[in-house]
Amino acid sequence: NFMLTQPHxxxxxxxxxxxxxxxxxxxxxxxxxxxxxxxxxxxxPTTVIYENNQRPSGVPDRFSGSIDSSSNSASLTISGLxxxxxxxxxxxxxxxxxxxxxxxxxxxxx
Amino acid sequence: xxxxxxxxxxxxxxSETLSLTCTVSGYSISINYYWGWIRQPPGKGLEWIGSIYxxxxxxxxxxxxxxxxxxxxxxxxxxxxxxxxxxxxxxxxYYCARHDFGDFDWGQGTLVTVSS
Numbered sequence: 001n002f003m004l005t006q007p008h009x010x011x012x013x014x015x016x017x018x019x020x021x022x023x024x025x026x027x028x029x030x031x032x033x034x035x036x037x038x039x040x041x042x043x044x045p046t047t048v049i050y051e052n053n054q055r056p057s058g059v060p061d062r063f064s065g066s067i068d069s070s071s072n073s074a075s076l077t078i079s080g081l082x083x084x085x086x087x088x089x090x091x092x093x094x095x096x097x098x099x100x101x102x103x104x105x106x107x108x109x110x
Numbered sequence: 111x112x113x114x115x116x117x118x119x120x121x122x123x124x125s126e127t128l129s130l131t132c133t134v135s136g137y138s139i140s141i142n143y144y145w146g147w148i149r150q151p152p153g154k155g156l157e158w159i160g161s162i163y164x165x166x167x168x169x170x171x172x173x174x175x176x177x178x179x180x181x182x183x184x185x186x187x188x189x190x191x192x193x194x195x196x197x198x199x200x201x202x203x204y205y206c207a208r209h210d211f212g213d214f215d216w217g218q219g220t221l222v223t224v225s226s
Contacts (some may be wrong), residue, residue, distance in 0.1 A: 001172060033212045037156075045156065050213040062177060090156055094211050097169055099146065101156040 002026060002095030004102035011108040016081050022091030024071040030067050030070045032094040034074040039088045039104075048089075049076060083109050112137040114206050114217035122200075122224050128193040132206030132217060133150075133186075140164055140184045144209050145193045147180060149202040150219075161209070162189060169199045 003025040012018040022034065034052050037045035047056050049065035051072065064077045074093075078085055086109045091102040118130035132145070139145055146161030161169035162180045170178050172181040179192040193200060 029162070032159075036214055037214075044216040044219050046216075047213050056213075092156075092214070097160065098171060099158045099169075101148075101158060104155040 001050070002093075002098060002100050004091050004093060004100050006089075006091060006102040006105045008103070009106040009108065011110055012081055014081050014083060014109055017077065017079040018081060018107065020076045020078075020089055020107070021073050022075070022102050023071070024093070027072075027095055028069065029072045029074055029093065030069045034065065034067065035092045036063075036065055036076045037090045037092065038075075039090065045090060046048075078107075081109050085109055112208055112215055114208060114215065116204060116206050116217045116220040118209055118220065118222070120223060122196055122222060123226050124197055124224055125195055128191070128196050128200060128222055128224070130191045130206070130220065130222070131183075131188050132190070133188050134208070135187070136150060137208070138184075139182060139187055139189060144169075145180075145182065145189045146207050146209055146214075148205045148207060148214075148216075149200075150201075150205070151202040159191065159193070159204075198224050200224050 029079045036049040038048045039045040048063045053065040062079045066075050089103050091105045113135045115133045122128045147159040152163040160178050160180050162168045177194045182189050201224045203221050205219045206217045208215040
């Protein structure tokens, strides 16, 4: 079964840049779109990146997404970190007739 | 703008069937898209349960397939989830969503606790 692997946690200081990775277990991650969701405690997930690198309206351009076919991975980059970015982030894609979520990454901004 | 709202019992006994309904407004579920269910156990990550295409084709997480049924109710613009033989491990916030091969549009979620 297709799986997506994320680091359990990352931390960085305000104003810095953080990159969260999402690695596919098999196949080519570039074959299907990757989405990124932000989830704050007690709330439903919200989209910060869809279709690999597209930002919904209202999401600041500090958030960007990319795909690296050579490593079969996707990345979410958040620049100019703010304390309000502290949240859980999940990647999501499709493979083998299943929709799949990564295990989630807890971002701490300290 | 589509809106999704989950409803159903917040407490289910072990071995019984968990049943939830998602009411959709702002879009007809018979036109297009997949309509899915995702859950999140307390303190854990998101798990896709399954989805149904607007034509009625169903797709289930292999780990839950033997216990899951998702159905469309087009006259009410609703879709539903049945999860049988539940245990405490099925305690989670259950989300319904509209999606395709890209973005998910989420409901607010509903907590279902499995306990006697």
